[in-house]
Amino acid sequence: MMNAKDLSTLLKPKIAFLNVLTGVAGYVLAGGEGVRLLFFIVAGFLTAMGSGAVNHYLDRDIDARMQRTADRPIPKRRIKPSEALLIGMGMIVSGVMLSLLTLTPLATFFIALGAFIYLVIYTIWLKRRTVWNIVIGGAAGSCPPLAGWAAVTNSIDLIPVLLAFLIFLWTPGHFWGLAIRAERDYRRAGIPMLPAVAGIERASFVTGLSNMITVAVWFAIGLLLQNPLFYFIITTPLTVLLAKDSVKLMMKPEKETAWRVFKTSSPWLMIIVVGALASLISFPSPF
Numbered sequence: 001m002m003n004a005k006d007l008s009t010l011l012k013p014k015i016a017f018l019n020v021l022t023g024v025a026g027y028v029l030a031g032g033e034g035v036r037l038l039f040f041i042v043a044g045f046l047t048a049m050g051s052g053a054v055n056h057y058l059d060r061d062i063d064a065r066m067q068r069t070a071d072r073p074i075p076k077r078r079i080k081p082s083e084a085l086l087i088g089m090g091m092i093v094s095g096v097m098l099s100l101l102t103l104t105p106l107a108t109f110f111i112a113l114g115a116f117i118y119l120v121i122y123t124i125w126l127k128r129r130t131v132w133n134i135v136i137g138g139a140a141g142s143c144p145p146l147a148g149w150a151a152v153t154n155s156i157d158l159i160p161v162l163l164a165f166l167i168f169l170w171t172p173g174h175f176w177g178l179a180i181r182a183e184r185d186y187r188r189a190g191i192p193m194l195p196a197v198a199g200i201e202r203a204s205f206v207t208g209l210s211n212m213i214t215v216a217v218w219f220a221i222g223l224l225l226q227n228p229l230f231y232f233i234i235t236t237p238l239t240v241l242l243a244k245d246s247v248k249l250m251m252k253p254e255k256e257t258a259w260r261v262f263k264t265s266s267p268w269l270m271i272i273v274v275g276a277l278a279s280l281i282s283f284p285s286p287f
Contacts, residue, residue: 002083006073009083011091012052018115018270019144020044021255022167025273026148026160028280039102040151041093043111044144051115052169058123065189099147114143128190131197134179139172147216159224162222163276166217170269173210173246176203177262181255204253207261211246215239218272222279230278238264238271 025038050072056063057072060081072078092115099108122137139173140162149160176194179186180203183195195203218239222228242264249257 001078002073006078009073010053010056010079012055012179013049016045016048018047019141019228021270021273022141022163023144023148025276026145026163026278027151028158030149030152030157032148032152036151038100038152039098040107040148042149043099043103046091046095046098046117047111049087049102050093050095050275052120053084053091054119055088055123057081057088058119059127062128062189062191066182066185068185080258103151104154105158106154107147110143110147110150114140114147117143128166129192131194133192134175135172138168138175138207141171142168152276159221162217162224166221166272169210169214169217169268170265173207173214174262174269176207176210176266176267177249177258177265180258181262182203183255198264200255200258201253204249207251207258208248210244211242211261211265215246221272221276222256224286225276225279227279227281230281231275232244234275234278235272239270242268 019098020041025039027040029089032040038144049240056072059069060074063072064075069075074081090221096108096112096115097226110279117137118140122133122140126133126137145160145167146156149156172194179193180195180200183193183203186193186196194206198206218235222231225231242261245257245261245264249261
């Protein structure tokens with residue numbers, strides 16, 4: 001029988017929260033406010049969590065072969081595959097329909113595109129076929145800030161594009177840190193993640209390099225914000241730590257160093273979003 005813990009595992013609420021948060025950043029930076037933001041948040045959570053459930057359904061055979069995922073509810077038969085698929089598709093359709101009825105057409109397009117890239121392009125097409133799986137599939141995470149901005153303006157500007165690009169670059173470096181530690185797991189499951197194909201040494205160098213390019217985009221975003229002071233104050237300490245750990249990983253490719261990079265990059269994106277929102281704070285001139 002399905003319980004709350006299994007349902008939470010199925011819907012991946014932490015990943016959904018990060019997706020929605022980056023979308024809210026795009027929405028607020030575009031000048032949006034009011035009830036429409038609530039509709040955007042609900043539509044985002046429904047679509048993201050529904051995508052998580054369908055991902056569990058599609059990956060149920062892989063999850064059963066990997067030590068890291070073997071205890072998930074579908075491999076352990078605590079949730080039937082058909083139930084996961086029904087829940088997931090129902091939530092995706094509900095989220096997209098809510099967006100279509102309450103937000104702009106362009107926002108709906110990006111919300112639906114994120115789910116399509118994650119489930120079809122990444123999970124079904126690329127994940128089992130190519131080492132480029134998470135690089136291209138990571139574009140799914142780039143859709144929320146574009147959707148948030150479009151929900152307000154029904155258009156796209158440079159700031160949401162840079163946020164989307166930041167997430168696109170962050171995703172592989174973040175995930176490869178985990179994959180390096182779980183390299184044997186991916187090799188055993190036959191999934192061509194970079195560490196399982198290229199080896200830990202090469203994967204470590206590429207992971208560190210990817211993170212350093214991401215840091216460069218972080219700086220470029222700050223230069224475009226109207227009031228970047230709070231952005232840099234909030235985000236610089238963890239960014240420096242991420243850069244330091246990434247350089248260390250490039251020079252000393254070890255699983256424990258990769259795990260530390262993964263743990264550092266996990267909250268980093270959330271901190272960037274908080275910093276970007278803080279850039280909207282302004283003080284009245286004393287003159």
